[in-house]
Amino acid sequence: MVHKHIRYxxxxxxxxxxxxxxxxxVALPLCLxxxxxxGAPLFAxxxxxxxxxxxxxxxxxxxxSVSGPAAGLTVIVLNAIDKLGSFQSFLLSVVIAGGLQLVLGFLQAGVIGAYFPSAVIKGMLAAIGLILILKQIPHAVGYDADFEGNEAYSQPDGHTTFSELAYSLEAISPGAVIVSVVAIGIMLLWETSLFKRNAVxxxxxxxxxxxxxGVAYNLLTMKFAPAYAIAQEHLVKLPEIQGVQGFFQQFTFPDFxxxxxxxxxxxxxTIAIIASLETLLSLEAADKIDPxxxxxxxxxxxxxxxxGNLISGAxxxxxxxxxxxxxxxxxxxxxxxxxxxxxxxVLLLLSVMFITEYLNLIPLACLAAILLLTGYKLAKPKLFKEMYAKGASQIVPFVVTIVAILATDLLxxxxxxxxxxxxxxxxTNFHAAITLTRHGNNYLLRLHKDVSFLNKALLRRYLDSVEENGYVIIDASRAQFIDQDILETIYDFVAAASDDNITVELKNLDGKPKKTKKPASAKKQLTLDGEHYETTRKAAA
Incomplete structure (x- = not known):
């Protein structure tokens, strides 16, 4: 079995x-x-x-699935560090949160993930794609007002994503634009069949x-065309660490x-609950895009x-x-x-130990270009067309989820x-649980699968539509569960049916067919909902 996994x-x-x-x-600038x-040390x-x-x-x-620090927890972390008084005290909370998540896993709490509707998960993916596009355009043009990985629409300074976008277009850096546009062109070219088929x-x-x-462009322009070079503040900023010993010296331990x-x-x-929900959502979304x-x-x-949180916090x-x-x-x-x-x-580990000086040469515009393309793939126009074609039950939750995430936050x-x-x-269940078919003055009322008290209003409306001298078959042969409220409503209707000269036939409501009264006129075949029923109707008085 082990060899099989290794081969895989x-x-x-x-x-x-x-x-x-x-x-x-992508992860390097997001982590920082x-x-x-x-409000935590960059190394955290x-x-x-x-x-x-x-x-x-x-x-x-x-x-x-790829795990790491989440933008959705930034506000919680910032407030928690302030409330607890120190980063070390906060680390103790992270360790305890990790223990709680382990307990949730053993209690089978992960089943919650199965209850997220597909339209909502696809809406979340599309929203993340749009957020990436909106948030990375400023970085792509050289205006880095927000931190990498910021997913919030409203900013602490009172600005919004769209106002930041407007400001960024007024503060364009020619070098950043050249780098990001060419970078996108390179990645698109690399996805063509000509490049994919090439052995090297x-x-x-x-x-x-x-x-x-991006690195080559910036090194060359700094030497030969400084006006088109990318400013230092628009490059990756990694803390300088000297070797393995320097790495371990950066560790901070919880205040027990x-x-x-x-x-x-x-x-x-708080961390355990929100981190678990975000994880389950991201896991469902990753499964959706798994080829x-x-x-x-x-x-x-x-x-x-x-x-992971136990070790990270420790x-x-x-x-x-x-x-x-x-x-x-x-x-x-x-x-x-x-x-x-x-x-x-592993690359994150090696990079902070040995090559920080080289990584700090990478323009943020390059990384923005990667995320812009990722965002487009998550929010392709084709996805919107597919959801629209599936009807209101899919497109409405899909669009509402997108708008709500863009306007607030992920959760x-x-x-x-x-x-x-x-x-x-x-x-959908409400309408699918009970159906009424009419042919002349003959009615077939069919109960499907589970019929709960939520369907009582619909049942009453159907029963009220039966006219005088009608013949009604109430067929429960397909129902697996019938709520007591539904049964009472049916029996009340049966009791009052004779007042309007309505004949009612019950099928499998209590496990066996039953008629409320003997019909007296000639038999007539009634075909309803694809099945034949021999029915008899009393002539009108």
Whole structure:
């Protein structure tokens, strides 16, 4: 069995190693940006990314999901550090949150992930794609007001995503525009069949070539055309660390003396719940875009995230989740197994130990170009057309989820989308549970599968539509469950039917056919809903 798994991973190395490099390039500035926005040391974001790649990748059951610091937790982390008084006290909360996630995994809480409607998950993916496009355009033109990885519509300074976009177009850096436009062109060219079929070029990921282009451009322009060079503030900013010893010196440990502080546990529970929800959402979304259509075990994912947060908190990292932006970049770069995620973690580790000075030459415009293309693939116009073609029950929750996420944040937007999706589920079941077919003065009222008290109003409306001298068959042969309220409504109708000279025939309502009164006139065949019933109708008085 072990050899089989090894062969499986080795067979996909050609795809996974290049994909891991791309995910590393995307994750690096995101880890730093989220740490900066969280009010934590920059190195904390890197630690989280390393643990997510090196540890969680193998503990998880997902082949494509990538874990790391999440933008959705920045406000919680910022407020928690302020409330607890120190980063070390906050780390204790992260460790406890990891333990709680492990418990949730063993309690099979991952089943919650199965209850997210497909339209809502696709809406979340499209919203993330649009956010990437809107948020990365400023970075692509050289206006870096927001931190990398910021997904919020409203900003602390009172600006919004669209106002930031407007400002960025007034502060364009020619060098950044040239780098990002050419980088996008390179990646599009690399996706053509001509390049994919080439034995050498097919092994090199397009995004890596785009990054090398950006570094080369900036080095050349700084020397020969300074007016077109990219300013220092628009390059990657990694903290300088000297070797392995310098790496370990960056670790920060939890303050275990705070174990009796109730605020520590309040923060831990908050992180555990929100991180678990974001993880389950991202996992569902990653399964949707998996070209091999694999389904990851949700309970195992909660355990993996719990282990990751235990380790991350213990050595000075931020809380982590499965992150859809990095997972999407992984899929779009051609990743096929968890080796890609592991590769990105190893590269993060090696980069901060040995090559920070070279990574700090990378323009943010290159990385913005990678994310712009990822965003477009998540929110393709084709997806909107497909959802529209499926009808209101799919397009409405899809669009509402997108708008709600863009206007608020990921979790609030998903909650709004879930409410709308639930409405359509109830509405569909509501109408599908009871059907009424009429032919002349003959009626077939059929109960399907589960008929609950929610269907009582619809049942009454159907029964009220039966005219005098009618003949009604109430067929429950397809029903698996009938609520007591429904039965009472039917029996009340049967009791009052003789007042309007209505004949009622009950089929399988209590397990056996029954008629309320003997018909007295000639038999007439009634064909309703594809089945034949021999019925008899009393002549009108």
């Amino acid at each position: 991973y080795l067979s996909h190395l050609r795809n996974d190693i290049p994909a891991g490099i791309v995910v590393f390039l 940006g989220i740490a900066l926005a969280s 974001g890197i630690i989280t990314g390393i643990v997510g790649g090196v540890v969680v990748a193998w503990a998880s059951g997902s082949q494509l 070029l097919g092994l090199i990921p397009g995004p890596l070539v785009a990054v090398l282009w 003396t705070q174990w009796a502080n109730p605020e520590v546990y309040t923060v831990a529970v 091999l259509k694999r389904v990851a075990p949700t309970n195992r994912e909660l355990k993996a995230q719990g282990l 050595i000075g990292g931020l809380p982590m989740t499965a992150v859809i932006v990095r997972s999407s970049a992984n899929v779009n770069a051609g990743g096929r197994t968890k080796v890609a995620c592991f590769t990105h973690g 609030k937007g998903i909650a709004v989308g879930m409410v709308v999706g639930l409405y359509y589920v109830i509405r």
